[in-house]
Amino acid sequence: MALVIGLTGSIASGKSTVSAMFHTLNIPVIDADKIAREVVEPNEKAYQEIVKEFGREVLFPDNTLDRKKLGSIIFSNDEKRQRLNAIVHPAVRNRMLEQKEALIVQGENCIVMDIPLLFESKLTHLVDKVLVVYVDESVQLHRLMARDESRAEDALERINSQIPVKEKTKLANAVIDNNGTQDESFEQLKEILREWNVF
Numbered sequence: 001m002a003l004v005i006g007l008t009g010s011i012a013s014g015k016s017t018v019s020a021m022f023h024t025l026n027i028p029v030i031d032a033d034k035i036a037r038e039v040v041e042p043n044e045k046a047y048q049e050i051v052k053e054f055g056r057e058v059l060f061p062d063n064t065l066d067r068k069k070l071g072s073i074i075f076s077n078d079e080k081r082q083r084l085n086a087i088v089h090p091a092v093r094n095r096m097l098e099q100k101e102a103l104i105v106q107g108e109n110c111i112v113m114d115i116p117l118l119f120e121s122k123l124t125h126l127v128d129k130v131l132v133v134y135v136d137e138s139v140q141l142h143r144l145m146a147r148d149e150s151r152a153e154d155a156l157e158r159i160n161s162q163i164p165v166k167e168k169t170k171l172a173n174a175v176i177d178n179n180g181t182q183d184e185s186f187e188q189l190k191e192i193l194r195e196w197n198v199f
């Protein structure tokens with residue numbers, strides 16, 4: 001039986017960084033953010049629904065989605081965010097499940113599902129163990145603003161659209177404290193995987 005690990009945290013807590021560490025260890029990762037980009041490409045059903053719901057103003061002149069524009073609309077408005085979630089999340093969930101099944105059929109013994117909104121979307125039943133990547137809120141804000149070159153106001157809107165990462169640690173099977181260096185986080189990850197008998 002494959003062990004399915006749900007990797008989560010909050011925005012900019014370090015999920016992608018830890019996801020890259022799983023790749024280094026040759027453990028496959030299903031990436032919800034990546035799939036969420038694929039399902040809104042212009043030939044997809046979710047794309048049509050987004051244009052119907054939010055109008056052509058969320059498109060670039062070449063008809064691709066202006067993610068920054070859509071983000072500025074949905075992160076400042078709960079209701080609009082829920083409407084976008086209702087369009088995008090079912091398609092993401094289906095594609096994640098297909099990929100999970102394919103990896104199980106291939107005989108993988110450990111599979112990671114990197115799902116930022118694992119708790120918010122009540123998806124914990126999809127995984128066997130939950131691994132939360134934690135950082136203090138001040139570090140999170142700093143890293144988010146640096147990565148996205150965003151203002152504190154916009155970064156805080158995004159942070160506040162999710163359950164606080166501290167709350168998520170209480171619901172986890174294991175926590176990586178990513179306030180330190182990436183090497184320190186990698187050591188924590190390997191220790192957790194040893195405890196879970198992955199290697």
Ligand SMILES: CC(C)(COP(=O)(O)OP(=O)(O)OC[C@H]1O[C@@H](n2cnc3c(N)ncnc32)[C@H](O)[C@@H]1O)[C@@H](O)C(=O)NCCC(=O)NCCS
Nearest residue numbers: 010011032033036067068070071085088092116117161162
């Ligand atoms: C609003 C969009 C277009 C903004 O795109 P952008 O390229 O700026 O951000 P990106 O997709 O890389 O997301 C960055 C992070 O934002 C957070 N986030 C994204 N969507 C949401 C959401 N609906 N609610 C709360 N947090 C979110 C996640 O932590 C994610 O890791 C995009 O995030 C989107 O389509 N969101 C809806 C789909 C979704 O929920 N994706 C997240 C996991 S499936």
Ligand SMILES: Nc1ncnc2c1ncn2[C@@H]1O[C@H](COP(=O)(O)OP(=O)(O)OP(=O)(O)O)[C@@H](O)[C@H]1O
Nearest residue numbers: 010011012013014015016017143147178180181182
């Ligand atoms: N231990 C660390 N030390 C310094 N910088 C780090 C560390 N871990 C991650 N970072 C940096 O912090 C930023 C956020 O990390 P990352 O992109 O991995 O977060 P995330 O949780 O995947 O974010 P999102 O929810 O937006 O997808 C990145 O710029 C990354 O390079």
